[in-house]
Amino acid sequence: MSAEQGREQRTIRCLVAKVGLDGHDRGAHVIARAFRDAGFEVIYSGLHKSPDEIVQAAVQEDVDVLGISILSGAHNTLVPKIIEGLEEYNALSDTLVILGGIVPEDDRPELREMGVAEIFGPGASMEETTQFVRENAPER
Amino acid sequence: MSLVSDLLAGDHRALARTITNIENRTAGYRELVSELHEHTGTADVIGVTGSPGAGKSTLVDKLTRQYRDDDLTVGVLAIDPSSPFTGGSVLGDRIRMGSTTGDMDVFVRSMSARGRLGGLSTATADAVKALDAFGKDKIIIETVGAGQNEIDIVKTADTVAVLVPPGTGDDIQMLKAGIFEIGDVFVVNKADLSGADRIVKELREMIRTREDYTPERNGTTGIDRSIDRTATEWEPQVVETVASAGEGVGELVSVLQEHADYLADSGKRTERARRRYAEEITTHLREDLHRLTAREIDAQGGLDDLAAAVTRRETDPYTIVDELLAPIEECVEQRAERERAENEP
Numbered sequence: 001m002s003a004e005q006g007r008e009q010r011t012i013r014c015l016v017a018k019v020g021l022d023g024h025d026r027g028a029h030v031i032a033r034a035f036r037d038a039g040f041e042v043i044y045s046g047l048h049k050s051p052d053e054i055v056q057a058a059v060q061e062d063v064d065v066l067g068i069s070i071l072s073g074a075h076n077t078l079v080p081k082i083i084e085g086l087e088e089y090n091a092l093s094d095t096l097v098i099l100g101g102i103v104p105e106d107d108r109p110e111l112r113e114m115g116v117a118e119i120f121g122p123g124a125s126m127e128e129t130t131q132f133v134r135e136n137a138p139e140r
Numbered sequence: 141m142s143l144v145s146d147l148l149a150g151d152h153r154a155l156a157r158t159i160t161n162i163e164n165r166t167a168g169y170r171e172l173v174s175e176l177h178e179h180t181g182t183a184d185v186i187g188v189t190g191s192p193g194a195g196k197s198t199l200v201d202k203l204t205r206q207y208r209d210d211d212l213t214v215g216v217l218a219i220d221p222s223s224p225f226t227g228g229s230v231l232g233d234r235i236r237m238g239s240t241t242g243d244m245d246v247f248v249r250s251m252s253a254r255g256r257l258g259g260l261s262t263a264t265a266d267a268v269k270a271l272d273a274f275g276k277d278k279i280i281i282e283t284v285g286a287g288q289n290e291i292d293i294v295k296t297a298d299t300v301a302v303l304v305p306p307g308t309g310d311d312i313q314m315l316k317a318g319i320f321e322i323g324d325v326f327v328v329n330k331a332d333l334s335g336a337d338r339i340v341k342e343l344r345e346m347i348r349t350r351e352d353y354t355p356e357r358n359g360t361t362g363i364d365r366s367i368d369r370t371a372t373e374w375e376p377q378v379v380e381t382v383a384s385a386g387e388g389v390g391e392l393v394s395v396l397q398e399h400a401d402y403l404a405d406s407g408k409r410t411e412r413a414r415r416r417y418a419e420e421i422t423t424h425l426r427e428d429l430h431r432l433t434a435r436e437i438d439a440q441g442g443l444d445d446l447a448a449a450v451t452r453r454e455t456d457p458y459t460i461v462d463e464l465l466a467p468i469e470e471c472v473e474q475r476a477e478r479e480r481a482e483n484e485p
Contacts, residue, residue, distance in 0.1 A: 010164045011252075036228035043250050046235035053241040057234060060247055062156035089153050140160075 012137045014065040017045040017054045019082065022072035027100060031067060034126040040065075040133070051078055055085030058095060064137045070101040075111065083114050094138040100124070144175045147274055152244060155274050159249055162266045173266045179273035181413075183215075184400050187281045187294035189319065190303025195329040197236035199303065199383035199392075200282050204246055205239045206393050207278050214240075215271035216248045217264060219283040219293060229253075233282060247271065261292035262423060265416075268296055294322060296416065298409060299399045301325045301392070304343065306335035320346065323376055324399050327392060331380035343378045374402050429468075436464050 016032045018025055025047055035042045043061050045054060058066050066086075070078065079099065086092040092115055099111065100120045108119055117136060120129055143161075146154035158176075161169040188203075190196050197218065204214045218233035231250035240246040251267065253260050264281060271279050283293050294300050302323035307330070326343050328336055377395045381388030403409035437443050449455050 010166075013160075032230055036230050039228045041228065041250075041252050042230045043234055044230060044232055046238070050242065056242060056244060057248075059153055060156050060249055061234075062153075062160040091153060 012040045012065065012133065013043070013061060013063045014040050014067055014133070015043045015045060015058050015061060015063040016067045016069065017049060017057070018047045018069055019049050019051060019054055019078050020070065020072055020074045021048065022070055022074065023047055024071045025069070027071070028069040031069070031100060031129065034130055035133070038130040051081035051085055054082050055089065058086060059089045059091050063095065065096045065098065065133050067098050067100060070099065073102065075099065075101070075103055076107055079111055079116065080114060094140055096133065096136050096138055098132070144172060147176070147270065148179060150275065152247065155247065155270060158270045159267045162263055162270065163251065173269055176269050176273040180269045181272065183272040183276050183279045184299070185268055185279045185281065185297045186396060187297030187300040188303065189283050189294050189300065192284055194303040194305045195383045196282050196303055197233040199327065199329055199381060200280050201237040201239050202383050202386050202389045203280065203393065204237065206389050208240055208243060208246065212277040213245045213275065214247070215274070215276035215279045216246065217267055217279070217281045218248065218250045219260070219264065219281065220250065220252050221284065247276065261296065264293050265296045265420060291319065291322060298403055298412060299324050299396055301327050301396070303327045303329050304339055305330045306333050306339045324374060325392070325395050326376060326378045328378060328380045329383050331388065332382050336380065340378055340380060347376050374399060433464055440464070
């Protein structure tokens with residue numbers, strides 16, 4: 001009977017994170033709303049968070065998806081710190097890390113290698129992003 | 141189960157995953173919570189409720205800071221409503237809990253209603269158990285105070301603080317809708333705004349008049365009553381705060397502590413716990429029975445067919461329910477009979 005008792009109510013949980021000194025959060029707000037409208041549970045970090053704070057929130061909230069928005073160009077500094085932090089808590093393997101913002105083509109391979117699943121630049125559509133999350137949200 | 145031992149050993153991720161399993165009702169979550177239960181009962185659970193914009197998150201943040209300064213560990217469950225249309229939600233309480241970020245001894249978890257009516261209070265109670273078993277000293281449940289669902293959630297707490305901001309005439313109105321009765325402490329937040337004095341006065345007035353209707357006081361003289369009351373009953377306190385500036389938070393902490401002491405000294409803590417568990421058992425039983433009968437309904441061809449039969453006047457709702465419950469009733473009766481037979485010499 002345990003299967004029925006389970007009656008699983010799985011919902012995709014996302015943390016939309018703004019990290020570092022970058023103060024541009026229009027994009028983060030738009031994506032947070034799009035995720036919400038797609039039926040996800042969205043936790044928004046607020047502005048100017050440190051990598052540690054993002055890691056803490058991702059671990060405590062046990063999110064399936066961590067979406068980092070960076071428009072300041074500091075991705076090569078900040079993203080590795082977040083990835084390391086997740087690894088420290090053994091959380092990287094089942095967290096889908098995606099990146100949004102201005103990330104030059106040259107920087108992308110290294111970020112992907114580190115564990116970033118996808119990078120959404122200017123022009124990426126909401127449908128594309130939510131679809132990607134739906135298809136790639138980790139099985140737990 | 142390794143998740144339980146990891147959680148008890150203080151692993152943050154195990155705690156986070158446990159709450160996820162509780163929320164998702166992942167297969168095995170019941171056993172998980174059962175195992176945790178014996179490790180619970182040490183935390184003080186504080187409910188913070190109030191209308192949207194009352195300053196709950198900000199106050200909880202400052203409260204948490206204060207507890208951390210006193211070297212106490214804190215768990216926060218921030219509960220937000222979800223959209224009844226998409227099921228999605230934006231859980232924004234975390235943003236306003238900035239003064240303790242980076243401190244892993246503060247565990248903040250956002251939860252949403254996920255469209256399940258009533259089920260959220262069960263999930264909240266279970267999540268509280270997880271935090272309690274993890275060893276948190278103080279657990280704060282933060283929720284919008286509107287409707288039965290939220291009141292049920294707040295009832296999970298030992299001490300309930302109701303936030304009332306001045307400035308809108310509706311706040312006292314809100315208090316009339318069932319929230320007033322559950323408040324142990326009333327916090328007039330944003331006390332620097334005009335109208336705060338009036339709200340404080342009105343609240344005190346409401347507390348006084350409420351006591352006139354307390355059943356225990358019927359039939360005794362006025363003087364005796366007041367002596368009785370101070371000895372055995374908690375009089376809800378009114379505290380003024382300006383959460384954004386941290387004013388009055390120290391006083392609130394001591395009032396919350398007074399209430400916790402009162403609960404412990406008067407034996408009310410145990411009494412409340414017992415009542416809470418009785419409610420929990422009833423809720424689980426109702427849910428499980430509901431699930432069991434849903435299965436039986438499916439086996440009988442589904443609710444639609446049954447309803448169609450009623451519409452055709454072939455049968456009626458009472459008869460259907462009797463039929464559906466017949467097997468359960470039979471079992472209960474058989475068991476009672478067996479026990480009677482066993483007890484007879």
